[in-house]
Amino acid sequence: MEAIHAEELPDEEEEEEQEQLLKRHRKEKKELQAKIQSMKNAVPKNDKKRRKQLIEDVAKLEGEMEQRHKEELEHLKLTSLAKNKIDSVVVNIASLDIENQQPRISKAQKRREKKAALEKEREERIAEAEIENLSGARHLENQKLARILAARHLEIKQIPSDGHCMYRAIEDQLKEQDCPLTVATLRSQTAEYMQNHVEDFLPFLTNPNTGDIYTSEEFGKYCDDIVNTAAWGGQLELRALSHILQTPIEVIQADSPPIVVGEEYSNKPLTLVYMRHAYGLGEHYNSVKQLMDTATENGS
Incomplete structure (x- = not known):
């Protein structure tokens, strides 16, 4: 046996x-x-x-x-x-x-029933989480952005949240224009431009502890971090990049009108999406892409 x-x-x-x-x-x-x-x-x-x-x-x-x-x-x-x-x-x-x-089928049956009960509990937890998220800030922000972008026949293209998201979103937008600049290159050029135009950026950088404008040493460290770390990029870096690329950069937000830097340039704008509630730590940039036409996809 x-x-x-x-x-x-x-x-x-x-x-x-x-x-x-x-x-x-x-x-x-x-x-x-x-x-x-x-x-x-x-x-x-x-x-x-x-x-x-x-x-x-x-x-x-x-x-x-x-x-x-x-x-x-x-x-x-x-x-x-x-x-x-x-x-x-x-x-x-x-x-x-x-x-x-006799075959011990009763224990196997109990095991199957136990597994089914655990699976049901898991599905209930997922449903509860979805209901909770429907009223969450992240979900509401996503809904607003989806409507704004859909009106322009666009949708979000996800960018990893790794500290480089703004530069990665710019890199992604540039690929659509056959401009193969990497994140490392964008960071390096941004730091170099800011160091060569100190007077355009230094007045907007203050020490969070004292409220004083950055010293020359602090500004130098700030620019070094742009090149050598995963320091987050913001509006100052976008301003520098618009001059470097001689291209407008548009930033779409859920609760405010779009921000455009580099409006003096006539090239096709690069479009980013700024999200306040995308991840646990808050702010995040994504790229955009053309919204696929379902009817076209289905050949109808």
């Missing part, structure tokens, strides 16, 4: 342990997101140095939690496997003394 392997049929106690662990992980992730939001609120938006450090701190916190959760799940898996191997030996020994044993 074929032996029954216990490791193939995990008992309800093991599944319950795993579900409890996953529930705790979900709770800890929510708590971490709340902590991240609190950290974000404590850092002024114009303090790029502290916000850069904030990004690194958040990445570290998320990485540590992810690693710990992974190790806890692996430990639970190994513990369960060891227990099941012991159970398997016991079952195999017992099977030697039992003839015509």
Whole structure:
């Protein structure tokens, strides 16, 4: 008679342990997101140095939690496997003394029912999250932007949130004009232009702690960070890029009229989308692309 392997049929106690662990992980992730939001609120938006450090701190916190959760799940898996191997030996020994044993289908049925219940619970959590998001700032911002862009036959083209998003969005727009400038090149040229036109940019940069205009050393450090770090770009950098490229740059927002820098140039504008609520840390730039015509796609 074929032996029954216990490791193939995990008992309800093991599944319950795993579900409890996953529930705790979900709770800890929510708590971490709340902590991240609190950290974000404590850092002024114009303090790029502290916000850069904030990004690194958040990445570290998320990485540590992810690693710990992974190790806890692996430990639970190994513990369960060891227990099941012991159970398997016991079952195999017992099977030697039992003839015509009936198939153990009831346990398999319970396992299927348990799996179905867990799947239903997961779907309910997803539905609850979707309902909650419908009233969230991110969802409302996305709706407004979608309407604004659709009126211009455009839609958002997602850009990674890695500190380079503004430059990546510019890079993407330039590709449509057969201008293959990379993020690294755009950063380098931006810093060089700003250093060569200090009087156009320095008055707009202030020390967040003192409120004083940047010193020459602080301005030099600011420009070095543009080249050598993932420092976020903003309106000053867009102004520099519009002069470098001799092209207008339009920034579409959900709650304000579009901002255009470099209006003195006659080239076709580069179009970016500025989002305040795209990610946990807030501000983000995306590119745009032509909205696909469904009727055209279907050949009708």
